Amino acid sequence: MNGPCQDMKDKIADYLLGALSQLEIDALHEHLHQCTECGKYMWALEGENRLLVQLGRQVEADMASRQDKVIEALNRSGPTVHIEPLSLWRLIMKNPIRKLIAAAVIIMAVVLAINSWDNSMPTASAAQVLQNAIDAVSDLWSVHMKARMRTLPRDNFSNIGLNYDFVDIEMWKRTDADSQLQWRVEKPGRVLLMDGQKTIMLIRPNSGVLMEKPLPLGCFDSWSGRLLNVNELLENELQQAKNNPDHTVCLWHEKVEGTDKLLLEVDVKTDLSEDDYLRNKFIQESDHLKVYRFDAKTKLLEALQVYVHTGDDDVLIFEVTDIEYNIDIDDSIFALSLPEDMIWTREPEILPDNERYEKMTPKEAAEVFFQACAEGNWQEVLKFRTTSRIEDRLKSYLGGLEIISLGEPFQSEGYSRQGWLVPYEIRLKSGQIIKHNLAIRKDNRAKRFVVDGGL
Secondary structure, three states: OOOOOHHHHHHHHHHHOOOOOHHHHHHHHHHHHHOHHHHHHHHHHHHHHHHHHHHHOOOOOOHHHHHHHHHHHHHHOOOOOOOOHHHHHHHHHOOHHHHHHOHHHHHHHHHHHHHHOOOOOOOOOHHHHHHHHHHHOOOOOEEEEEEEEEOOOOOOOOEOOOOOOEEEEEEEEEEOOOOOEEEEEEEOOEEEEEOOOOEEEEEOOOEEEEEOOOOOOOHHHOHHHHHHOHHHHHHHHHHHHHHOOOOOEEEEEEEEOOEEEEEEEEEEOOOOOOOOOOOOOEHHHOOEEEEEEEEOOOOOEEEEEEEEEEOOEEEEEEEEEEEEEOOOOOHHHHOOOOOOOOEEEOOOOOOOOHHHHHOOOHHHHHHHHHHHHHHOOHHHHHOOOOEOOOOHHHHHHHOOOEEEEEOOOEOOOOOOOOEEEEEEEEEOOOOOEEEEEEEEEOOOOOOOOEEEEOO
8 A cells, every 4th residue: 555544644643633532532542553554654644743842943933024025025026916814825826936035934833832722622624513513403494694795786696707796695594483484695786585485586676576486595696695505505504524534624623712613624626617607607507616614612603705716816706705604683674565566577478470589590580680670669579578668777777779790699608508698889879888798598498588687
């Protein structure tokens, strides 16, 4: 056998940190008597540990000022970036010059981590931390979260943009006295509500979707809403940690205002190719890092940050800023007052001349749609929409436009198999020129293209 046993590396490291129970120590000693490679590994690691301590003692005690100097040096060593605290290590390791500049601080940080942590609290495995967190919310009956996300106020709940401003998101979930589940997810331009009987999405001011049945969290692509299912969220991460040995998971301790915290990093890779149009337009369609923060005493999840990997930088794209558990939530949260002139989304109808539209290519459908907007033929435009009528906002925006060009349609791995993206350039009646991709799809009972986005 070449090298130490993979499942023993963490055990050996924890042993050198004094973080194993006596039972675990006895089991490790028994293994070391039988495995020469693991014995060599522990000897080498112990030597590195002694060297780190010796070097660390030579570093100045004023860690805060030294860290500021290192971050300043890091920024001078390459392109200007904003260094988030949790992405500092990732930035260092991607650049060999930064590795050298930051060496002293890294050594000191290791020494401090070894010496300052209360030895009565062992370093747990990622799986154990997650299991403890799951147990901590086993009797959860309500949760309230505040978050922020780089998105657009009225757009899809899952849509992100690396350069977008942050938008506040607030979410509630409870099981009432009658064991009825209710939840609400809200950002400035959208509200998604399940009151126990029906599910409503309001796109302000007066567009919406109504389903006369309760739907689960995550419906209508509300990625953030799934976070309210704290137990399921953590259970999923636990299974990933157990079933995928190569899954990149890091765990460390931190003190926040004198309180011990556990931080768990989970790296996630998307299957979407780097040149796909939808890459980095949704969190699930990006390579990203999730950073969970747990209270070391209560084991409760306290915060979550999501960073999208982009070359040499990590962009903070989403973060939960506050979580409250088992609190009373006012009944008004699960009620929604709707405008009288609501425009409801509906399934496309089969038209008298439906065959004509069924035969259209993606480019032909886009051209007919835009031409109808140019002419103000809203009955024709309605054939490409899933709404009960055309909203005044859309009439004002697209009415009287001029088609400059339409490009060749293309598809994305992350979009519907019957969906296409059509590049377009139009001039609005205001004179403004818009260049974008019209998303159209025909996975409906009428089997004709309808506009799904890109306006």
